[in-house]
Amino acid sequence: MNEQQLSYREALRLAIEEAMNADERVFLLGEDVGNYGGCYAVSKGLSETFGPDRIVDTPLSESGFVGAGIGAAIGGMRPIVEIMTVNFSLLALDQIVNNAATIRHMSGNQISIPIVIRMATGAGKQLAAQHSHSLENWYAHVPGIKVLAPATVADARYMLSMALKDPNPVIFFEHVMLYNESDINPAPEDCPDMHSALVRQSGEDISLVTYGGSLPKALEAARQLAQQDVSVEVIDLRSLRPLDTKTIFESVNKTHRLLVVDEGWRTGSLAGELCALVAENCFWSLDAPPIRVCSEEVPIPYPKHLEDAVTPQVEKIVNAVLGLLNKETVS
Amino acid sequence: MSQSTKIMHTENNKIHMDIAHIKFLFKQMLRIRRFEEKCAELYTQEKIRGFLHLYIGEEAVAVGVMQALKPEDAVFGTYREHGHAIARGLSMNKVMSEMFGKITGSSRGRGGSMHIFDVEKQFYGGNAIVAGALPLAVGLALANKMQNKNNVVACFFGEGAVAEGEFHESLNLAKLWQLPILFVCENNGYAMGTALAISESQQHIFRKAQSYGLAAHAVDGMNVVEVESAASQYCHRIRNGEGPCLLECNTYRFRGHSMFDTQLYRDADEVEQWKSKGPIIKLKRWLEANGKLAADELSQIEDEVADEINQAIAFAEQSELEDVRDLYLGVYAEENS
Ligand SMILES: Cc1ncc(C[n+]2csc(CCOP(=O)(O)OP(=O)(O)O)c2C)c(N)n1
Numbered sequence: 322m323n324e325q326q327l328s329y330r331e332a333l334r335l336a337i338e339e340a341m342n343a344d345e346r347v348f349l350l351g352e353d354v355g356n357y358g359g360c361y362a363v364s365k366g367l368s369e370t371f372g373p374d375r376i377v378d379t380p381l382s383e384s385g386f387v388g389a390g391i392g393a394a395i396g397g398m399r400p401i402v403e404i405m406t407v408n409f410s411l412l413a414l415d416q417i418v419n420n421a422a423t424i425r426h427m428s429g430n431q432i433s434i435p436i437v438i439r440m441a442t443g444a445g446k447q448l449a450a451q452h453s454h455s456l457e458n459w460y461a462h463v464p465g466i467k468v469l470a471p472a473t474v475a476d477a478r479y480m481l482s483m484a485l486k487d488p489n490p491v492i493f494f495e496h497v498m499l500y501n502e503s504d505i506n507p508a509p510e511d512c513p514d515m516h517s518a519l520v521r522q523s524g525e526d527i528s529l530v531t532y533g534g535s536l537p538k539a540l541e542a543a544r545q546l547a548q549q550d551v552s553v554e555v556i557d558l559r560s561l562r563p564l565d566t567k568t569i570f571e572s573v574n575k576t577h578r579l580l581v582v583d584e585g586w587r588t589g590s591l592a593g594e595l596c597a598l599v600a601e602n603c604f605w606s607l608d609a610p611p612i613r614v615c616s617e618e619v620p621i622p623y624p625k626h627l628e629d630a631v632t633p634q635v636e637k638i639v640n641a642v643l644g645l646l647n648k649e650t651v652s
Numbered sequence: 653m654s655q656s657t658k659i660m661h662t663e664n665n666k667i668h669m670d671i672a673h674i675k676f677l678f679k680q681m682l683r684i685r686r687f688e689e690k691c692a693e694l695y696t697q698e699k700i701r702g703f704l705h706l707y708i709g710e711e712a713v714a715v716g717v718m719q720a721l722k723p724e725d726a727v728f729g730t731y732r733e734h735g736h737a738i739a740r741g742l743s744m745n746k747v748m749s750e751m752f753g754k755i756t757g758s759s760r761g762r763g764g765s766m767h768i769f770d771v772e773k774q775f776y777g778g779n780a781i782v783a784g785a786l787p788l789a790v791g792l793a794l795a796n797k798m799q800n801k802n803n804v805v806a807c808f809f810g811e812g813a814v815a816e817g818e819f820h821e822s823l824n825l826a827k828l829w830q831l832p833i834l835f836v837c838e839n840n841g842y843a844m845g846t847a848l849a850i851s852e853s854q855q856h857i858f859r860k861a862q863s864y865g866l867a868a869h870a871v872d873g874m875n876v877v878e879v880e881s882a883a884s885q886y887c888h889r890i891r892n893g894e895g896p897c898l899l900e901c902n903t904y905r906f907r908g909h910s911m912f913d914t915q916l917y918r919d920a921d922e923v924e925q926w927k928s929k930g931p932i933i934k935l936k937r938w939l940e941a942n943g944k945l946a947a948d949e950l951s952q953i954e955d956e957v958a959d960e961i962n963q964a965i966a967f968a969e970q971s972e973l974e975d976v977r978d979l980y981l982g983v984y985a986e987e988n989s
Contacts, residue, residue: 356917357845380815380851381782381843409781412816447702447753449764451780619983623702623764624753630976 328503332478333363333439333495337401340485341371344399347485348375350390351403352383360405361441361500387413387438391421391490394436399485404440407456407494414459421490422465436491437484442470443496443534443584444632450620453628455584457533458591460492461561468561469515470494472536475507476559483515494561496534496584518565520572524554527578527642530569530595532558535582535633542638551642561591566598573599577608580641582633587615609649614641669877671944677719677876678939679953681711681932684735686957687744690965691734691751691765695911699968700751702764703780707735709906712931713838714739716879717806717899720834720887724774725804728789731766731780736808742770744964754971761974762982782843783809783816786835790822793831793896804890805833806883811900812843814857823864826896834886835861835898838873844909845917861898873901874931906930 327335340347348371349364355378358365368376379386383404390402404410410417417438424432444453461468467489471480477495484491513519521536522543531539536557543553554572558564573579579599583592596611617631688708694700707714710732718739721727729736737747742758750757751765758770759778767778776792779785789807796803813819814837826833837857841848848855861868867889871882879901886897904926908915915923927933939945974981 353844353846358916378846378850381812382815384817447764449702449767617979619979622762624761624973625701626973626976627979630979
């Protein structure tokens with residue numbers, strides 16, 4: 322497969338296929354994963370290979386089939402549950418937060434729940450306020466589950482494989498704007514593990530921390546800023562819980578500045594948590610207040626110009642960085 | 653709905669309708685059909701964006717049920733609700749403009765195709781969470797009951813929604829509290845690509861409703877007269893305080909689930925078969941066979957409908973986009989409002 326382009330979507334499919342071939346306990350469960358081929362076509366073709374007993378089309382019953390996935394994991398299976406979008410996952414929030422996240426601890430560490438719950442997240446397709454939100458942080462708030470947000474093709478491919486071997490419940494976020502991204506021949510080395518944050522581009526002047534669908538925007542902003550002699554270090558969180566604070570702190574201690582880009586709403590955001598962590602741990606090395614570019618606090622509107630105005634954009638990121646640096650030079 | 657029902661029941665329960673009313677039903681269905689055919693075109697031209705779910709093939713359900721409702725009754729729809737909005741009396745201008753994302757749209761362009769709202773018409777969306785509107789409809793019916801209003805709430809949803817907990821919770825609450833609500837299940841056989849047979853252990857939806865104590869039965873959802881008749885009888889009961897009812901309308905969607913659907917899950921033959929018994933063609937044949945629809949009259953109706961749609965497109969094209977400075981509008985109530 323050398324030199325072959327692989328899309329983010331295909332990378333996920335490969336990981337699922339590989340895991341299903343390697344381990345009979347792995348199966349895929351969700352709405353329209355079989356006959357329809359998956360709402361974002363991730364599982365397209367898999368039902369022909371594995372049949373309806375392992376690529377299981379469920380009725381519209383998010384609470385029911387996510388709970389059933391958790392139960393099947395308790396019973397010794399390795400379910401991958403696909404929920405169409407994070408907005409719909411709220412119907413299953415009870416099962417995830419009250420059961421998947423708690424049962425190991427509540428049972429005195431007797432019970433393992435090796436489940437991967439995948440879902441699409443994010444805006445950009447003009448799908449309005451019930452299909453477009455970024456609620457990753459709601460899950461990242463909860464101890465007992467792991468939360469991953471792969472932003473590259475390599476991560477889609479290998480983080481999913483790793484998540485499927487993990488003995489814990491893992492929530493796996495796929496940003497809708499990434500599915501068509503592609504890359505040449507991602508190698509396992511491109512994905513060292515599923516927990517560490519990675520420096521996607523090193524720089525000196527400011528640490529830009531982001532994840533998921535905002536990574537391409539952050540890299541583009543860094544490119545534009547480089548033309549203005551601003552050197553940006555771009556860090557991709559990859560794992561939203563646990564957080565790799567070591568990598569973040571090392572970077573901030575080097576650049577002395579922090580900008581977090583997060584498609585979630587600002588209030589109560591993961592960006593807020595990162596700013597707090599940096600303030601607590603790197604206070605004496607900061608040259609400027611930590612800042613954030615998040616979504617405006619509006620349910621995502623349908624028209625393109627308003628959707629763009631709500632979510633983080635390259636221009637906003639560039640201006641936030643320039644604003645911070647200019648403010649410093651002025652004062 | 654302005655032309656409230658003209659159905660009469662004779663002793664042997666045969667339905668008689670006056671021809672003017674049947675032609676009115678025909679035109680209503682045709683308005684929806686032609687409007688949505690245009691929407692599909694406008695989608696490929698990228699004038700309409702996001703998800704677009706067409707109601708083509710199912711027009712008899714919305715048109716039939718709306719005839720049983722009064723202006724003060726309320727309607728809840730799904731993301732497949734252009735037909736309901738138009739049948740309910742929203743102007744095509746408002747609906748089209750909404751899909752263009754313009755400020756003159758029924759939801760100021762904020763909602764798009766899936767979120768059409770018009771409180772003046774008692775049209776409460778436009779809900780894209782499957783089964784998400786059922787509890788709301790129950791609540792509105794509860795408010796009506798608490799305020800001694802004799803209004804009906806009509807709540808439309810697909811058979812896919814029946815698998816969600818909300819469906820069961822809502823039916824139970826509605827019956828428990830004896831609420832004035834008409835549940836309308838649009839059973840088109842598929843929830844996206846999931847056929848009824850692989851999603852329901854009991855495939856007669858009306859039986860589920862009966863088990864909760866609702867009056868419920870199934871009708872041919874391709875027959876607008878039958879739908880109107882059944883909905884009228886249920887609304888009569890509901891207004892009499894006899895409690896909630898569920899009408900299962902067996903129908904079919906001729907197009908994909910949305911514009912992205914490659915329809916791997918069904919045969920083209922099956923679609924063709926259903927098309928041949930479509931609600932519009934069926935009624936047209938009946939009218940023609942009975943000498944009630946001359947060719948020139950039909951082309952006049954088509955022309956009127958085409959004019960209305962063209963005007964709606966022009967209206968949407970000419971309308972303004974919302975100023976970005978008003979982004980935060982409508983997140984909370986205005987101060988002092
Ligand atoms: C809670 C929830 N889960 C999944 C979806 C995605 N989805 C949208 S429509 C649909 C199928 C619904 O089928 P049905 O209720 O029969 O209505 P139809 O589309 O056939 O009119 C699905 C799975 C959603 N919108 N909401």
